[in-house]
Amino acid sequence: MITKQGMQKAAEFIRKNINADDFTFSIIGSEDLLTRFAQNGITQHISGNKLNVSLEVAFDNKNGRASGNNLDENALKYLIKTAESMAKLNQPDPEFVASEPAHDLPEVDNYSSNTANLSVENIVDDIL
Numbered sequence: 001m002i003t004k005q006g007m008q009k010a011a012e013f014i015r016k017n018i019n020a021d022d023f024t025f026s027i028i029g030s031e032d033l034l035t036r037f038a039q040n041g042i043t044q045h046i047s048g049n050k051l052n053v054s055l056e057v058a059f060d061n062k063n064g065r066a067s068g069n070n071l072d073e074n075a076l077k078y079l080i081k082t083a084e085s086m087a088k089l090n091q092p093d094p095e096f097v098a099s100e101p102a103h104d105l106p107e108v109d110n111y112s113s114n115t116a117n118l119s120v121e122n123i124v125d126d127i128l
Contacts, residue, residue, distance in 0.1 A: 020083075027071070029050065031047070032047065042124060064085065
């Protein structure tokens, strides 16, 4: 699972290595639990962690976007290179609007230990 420090490290790496005039970087991490039903019963239960990383860059009003699922330095370098290359090759966007300037966001505590600590057995029992 991705940590706050891991996300901050990735964001700082992007900030230091980007050449574009403007950029937006997002990281979305999730733990998914999926249950499949057939013939009035559970036939499959799948769980796993997901990581989605997205970078949108702009040179003047020409933008490009790249996405991936890894936060190591080589993956982030490739993400930057791909997004910037796409922006340089793209046609100018007359409706382009620059991103919001950086500012501090409030910390939000929306973590529920009851939900996080649910066992697969309890989830299946609740479903049935």
